[in-house]
Amino acid sequence: MTETLTGQHVLVIGGARFLGAAIAERARAEGATVTIASHTPSDAPDRVHIDFLDERTIAAAAQRIGAVDHVVSLASLPHDVPIGLIERDSVVAALEAKVIGPLLVAKHFEIRRSLLLFSGVVGWRPGPASTIKGIANGAVSFAATHLAAELAPVRVNAISPGIIDSGAWDAKGDAKSGFLAGAAGRTRVGRTGTLEDITDAAMWLLTAGYVTGETIHIEGGRA
Numbered sequence: 711m712t713e714t715l716t717g718q719h720v721l722v723i724g725g726a727r728f729l730g731a732a733i734a735e736r737a738r739a740e741g742a743t744v745t746i747a748s749h750t751p752s753d754a755p756d757r758v759h760i761d762f763l764d765e766r767t768i769a770a771a772a773q774r775i776g777a778v779d780h781v782v783s784l785a786s787l788p789h790d791v792p793i794g795l796i797e798r799d800s801v802v803a804a805l806e807a808k809v810i811g812p813l814l815v816a817k818h819f820e821i822r823r824s825l826l827l828f829s830g831v832v833g834w835r836p837g838p839a840s841t842i843k844g845i846a847n848g849a850v851s852f853a854a855t856h857l858a859a860e861l862a863p864v865r866v867n868a869i870s871p872g873i874i875d876s877g878a879w880d881a882k883g884d885a886k887s888g889f890l891a892g893a894a895g896r897t898r899v900g901r902t903g904t905l906e907d908i909t910d911a912a913m914w915l916l917t918a919g920y921v922t923g924e925t926i927h928i929e930g931g932r933a
């Protein structure tokens with residue numbers, strides 16, 4: 711690491727839960743001041759309202775909190791259905807959450823040091839009913855490449871997680887353990903990812919001053 715988070719202001723979009731909450735907590739532990747953005751409005755002093763489906767909330771948040779050193783965007787609104795069942799508005803929302811939202815963040819916010827985006831393994835592993843998510847994740851990687859050129863010297867990178875037991879998969883209920891076991895079996899390291907696997911990578915990318923335009927795959931060497 712060539713930089714430090716001590717005294718830096720980090721905005722974590724999607725920081726109220728799951729991976730985002732773990733990144734927010736870790737950044738605070740590293741000495742950063744953290745603002746959490748959620749699409750659910752809150753009066754908490756360390757919270758700001760950002761809904762990637764509404765550009766006005768992004769502009770208002772930028773106005774309210776001013777310049778930030780780093781932005782991490784974890785927003786996602788997946789539309790995991792077979793192509794014959796896609797709904798236009800949901801496709802647009804999926805792209806707004808992963809791709810267009812971060813572009814609007816780059817438009818409205820003064821970012822001093824780095825922007826970290828979240829892609830995902832499905833971008834590189836096509837499968838049934840994951841076309842929209844795969845395209846969105848792939849576009850995130852290209853967004854990191856192109857924004858790194860446009861925003862330089864501000865650094866822009868992306869993390870592409872494999873299957874991480876972030877809490878988001880709890881929604882699968884009884885099917886969760888089987889799902890995670892199957893995902894673990896498709897990795898070279900034989901396990902699913904942990905919050906720490908991702909927070910380690912995020913802290914490194916936020917402080918690795920010689921790294922920009924990259925997508926880092928944290929997926930256990932998925933076969």
Ligand SMILES: NC(=O)c1ccc[n+]([C@@H]2O[C@H](COP(=O)([O-])OP(=O)(O)OC[C@H]3O[C@@H](n4cnc5c(N)ncnc54)[C@H](OP(=O)(O)O)[C@@H]3O)[C@@H](O)[C@H]2O)c1
Pocket residue numbers: 723724725726727728729730747748749750760761762763783784785786787807828829830831832870871872873874875876877878
């Ligand atoms: N966990 C995995 O296995 C895995 C695998 C591959 C990629 N990823 C990627 O890693 C990121 C984090 O995933 P996760 O596991 O923590 O859970 P997740 O459920 O995918 O997190 C999505 C985040 O999006 C935010 N969000 C939802 N609607 C939004 C909107 N309209 N505007 C702005 N933000 C919105 C949510 O925060 P609020 O509801 O508070 O706004 C939430 O924190 C995602 O981009 C996901 O695709 C995760």
